Amino acid sequence: MAGPEIREDDNFARPLLKAVESGDWNATRDFLNEHPRALTARMTTFMGGTVLHAAVDAEQQEIVMELVNMMSEHDLAMKDNFGYTALHISGNQKMAECLIRKNKELVSIRNKGKLLPVALAMSDGHKELARYLYSQTPFQDLEADRDFNGASLLNSCFYQGDLGMVIKNTAIDSIRGAALQMQREVQWFKEVERICPLTHKEISNKYKLTARQLFTKDHNEMRKEGENWMKGTATSCTVVGALITTIVVAAAFTISGGNNQDTGLPILHDELFKLFIVTNSLSLCSSSMSVLTFLGILTSRYAEEDFLRSLPRKMIIGLSALLFSIATMIIAFSTALLLMLRGKYKIVIPIIGLASVPIILFVLMQFRILIDMLVSTYGSGIFDEKMKPWL
Incomplete structure (x- = not known):
């Protein structure tokens, strides 16, 4: 139920709006304590919105948070004359949260135009806010057969010639590597495209x-950067x-302890030697597979x-x-040293420690890239539960 309406000509709301617009929470709180009905009153001076609408419009984050604590869930859903809640007019993600x-x-x-906050955020150019709101919006509200909110997202993205989701100082800048940034952009486009009716996908701007x-x-530029x-x-x-492959192949034919001149078999036959053979073979197979996989990347079409x-x-995989x-090469190297220098x-x-330092540093640098790739490709995605895994 809406609160009492404060008429524009009685100047009652002016001190409150002035305090809100200037960011003076103390004055705002004192006014509301003196006039409790003003907390949920619909002000004609602000198109029928409440004091919360005014605080959100003025981007006074501290005041918004304090007002939210004072208001009930029902009060937060109050609309102005155009059917906008405070969330509809928010352009700030912290306030939206x-x-x-x-x-x-x-x-x-x-709102009265049947648009959801997520569609309005995207149409107003608040891209990171739109992504957050999308993650919070039930998917059934965006399904193509329900209304045009799903289509509105895609239309807002491209109608004015702006599908570039990447802008300076946005969260995507924190993603390491242009390839992962490009992957994030394609994920976003695919997800929005999925909720858009087929007829809207071929409409030209x-x-x-x-x-x-x-x-x-x-x-196009991001794709080239990702390719590079x-x-x-x-x-x-x-x-x-390739270096690892060369090393482990040479090690396999230069057996520690030498060979028996009569039989040609290795002189050493203990458990350490068996470990050396196994780890050296594993290192050879895995390094060969990695080289072939990386060659596949180098010859890709990069669409x-x-x-x-x-x-x-x-x-x-690579x-x-x-x-x-x-890892297996280090084990093989360590085993070979133990065989030659027993006790x-x-x-x-x-020697093992010093030889492992540069290798461990390389592993640590590449391991972070691997984790980022795994999370970005097989994680829950940027849209939480509504993003289908890209498997």
């Missing part, structure tokens, strides 16, 4: 471009893999779709195989 924590139903409330064509145009990043990483890892699954999957080959642990242990 505060409102939704108190009342999760706000994301499903439509004012530049005679469909959504897909505009996405390709806007992300992938090729650079694959090239460096191919060199390392937009490849950044979604194909290229990240190859990179994950890095995993390379790291495994490095001389004061010499063996420092």
